[in-house]
Amino acid sequence: xxxxxSIVAHDPSPRPLTAKKRGSAGTLxxxxxxxxxxxxxxxxxxxxxVLGGMGSGTTPELVSAVSEAGGLGTLGMNARAAEDAAPLxxxxxxxxxxxxxxxxxxxxLDEAAFAATLAERPPVVAFAWAxxxxxxxxxxxxxxxxxxxxxxxxxxxxxxxxxxxxxxEVLIAQGSEGGGHVGLMGTLPLVPMMVDAVSPAxxxxxxxxxxxxxxxxxxxxxxxxxLLGTRFLATPESPLHENFKAAILASDGHxxxxxxxxxxxxxxxxxxxxxxxxxxxFIRRWSGQDSALRAAQAEITRSLAEARKSGDVEEGLLMAGxxxxxxxxxxxxxxxxxxxxxxxxxxxxxxxGMGPG
Ligand SMILES: Cc1cc2nc3c(=O)[nH]c(=O)nc-3n(C[C@H](O)[C@H](O)[C@H](O)COP(=O)(O)O)c2cc1C
Numbered sequence: 001x002x003x004x005x006s007i008v009a010h011d012p013s014p015r016p017l018t019a020k021k022r023g024s025a026g027t028l029x030x031x032x033x034x035x036x037x038x039x040x041x042x043x044x045x046x047x048x049x050v051l052g053g054m055g056s057g058t059t060p061e062l063v064s065a066v067s068e069a070g071g072l073g074t075l076g077m078n079a080r081a082a083e084d085a086a087p088l089x090x091x092x093x094x095x096x097x098x099x100x101x102x103x104x105x106x107x108x109l110d111e112a113a114f115a116a117t118l119a120e121r122p123p124v125v126a127f128a129w130a131x132x133x134x135x136x137x138x139x140x141x142x143x144x145x146x147x148x149x150x151x152x153x154x155x156x157x158x159x160x161x162x163x164x165x166x167x168x169e170v171l172i173a174q175g176s177e178g179g180g181h182v183g184l185m186g187t188l189p190l191v192p193m194m195v196d197a198v199s200p201a202x203x204x205x206x207x208x209x210x211x212x213x214x215x216x217x218x219x220x221x222x223x224x225x226x227l228l229g230t231r232f233l234a235t236p237e238s239p240l241h242e243n244f245k246a247a248i249l250a251s252d253g254h255x256x257x258x259x260x261x262x263x264x265x266x267x268x269x270x271x272x273x274x275x276x277x278x279x280x281x282f283i284r285r286w287s288g289q290d291s292a293l294r295a296a297q298a299e300i301t302r303s304l305a306e307a308r309k310s311g312d313v314e315e316g317l318l319m320a321g322x323x324x325x326x327x328x329x330x331x332x333x334x335x336x337x338x339x340x341x342x343x344x345x346x347x348x349x350x351x352x353g354m355g356p357g
Contacts, residue, residue, distance in 0.1 A: 042202070044098070045098070045099060053077070053078075056076065057229070058103075059237060060088055064092045065095065065235075067092075069333065072101055086116065101125065101126050121146050124151060155183020155184065168201075175207030177207045177322040179276050205225075210323035230321040233320070241311030243312070248320055256320055259274055261282075278324070
């Protein structure tokens with residue numbers, strides 16, 4: 001069996017992340033399986049599986065569970081208060097001694113929260129959604145000065161080139177199948193295009209991936225791993241209301257759509273993105289009603305928050321990817337990491353019999 005890391009691009013300057021050993025973390029370089037890629041060594045993780053930093057869709061429990069299982073958990077910092085940064089990261093570190101990341105949406109970045117987060121020296125800082133006029137180099141340098149490795153997520157190859165030039169070490173190719181705010185390029189063409197554009201810098205594939213088949217496909221496209229959002233929302237550690245988790249399980253993947261309704265309704269200006277959400281009564285009611293939606297912003301912001309709290313799946317906003325159709329159970333996040341890695345190894349074994357000779 002060929003080891004997969006022998007056929008993906010090698011990073012010429014591996015700089016393994018360090019993390020203090022705590023709890024049952026053991027070594028930073030545990031036993032690796034067939035799906036190990038150079039990025040695993042660089043990040044000090046066992047499996048090339050990353051939890052996307054989904055703002056308030058992530059908790060320290062979810063982040064530490066993913067890292068502790070051998071993936072990389074990422075805590076979403078969007079819309080979090082500066083005073084919450086230190087306690088949140090302390091909680092992550094209570095759950096794991098292994099590397100983890102934090103995520104910031106650049107267009108919406110709160111300077112005080114960013115500074116407070118960097119002061120805690122997270123091993124990885126992931127960014128996404130910059131405004132064109134923002135100076136990426138400045139933000140990346142501050143993360144580097146705090147000892148972090150920088151990732152940048154985008155659905156655009158030209159933007160990935162800009163981020164690389166500004167100092168990002170890892171690019172995340174986010175396809176439009178994904179949940180939440182995404183671009184218009186599908187994962188299948190986007191990943192190899194980004195790999196070609198930024199090589200030898202490593203690329204993670206995101207959008208529409210929820211199992212081991214997706215991981216193997218991403219590796220075949222030249223990615224060095226995957227970043228998952230929706231799959232990790234259907235876990236006990238996810239903060240979503242149980243009704244929302246049930247809606248992901250109930251989805252066959254055909255009932256999501258890309259829409260501006262959530263952002264218009266909440267008066268948010270997202271640079272160049274629409275959001276992929278599950279099509280419910282709220283979305284159907286406001287479809288094609290942009291002007292009325294703008295006029296009702298205050299009421300909509302209030303009612304969406306209320307629906308989120310009460311678990312009203314018809315009147316709330318449920319951001320989810322097309323891969324919701326691949327998600328059939330709520331299982332602990334650590335089990336998802338191990339399951340995806342195990343599935344991927346099986347798929348690889350099956351594929352090895354299909355090669356020449
Ligand atoms: C509920 C939700 C919230 C998200 N919030 C963020 C965020 O704050 N920052 C970010 O970079 N990406 C965010 N994303 C996108 C994810 O990082 C990732 O690209 C996406 O979930 C991958 O597609 P998948 O959902 O099909 O796995 C979010 C996704 C979801 C589903």
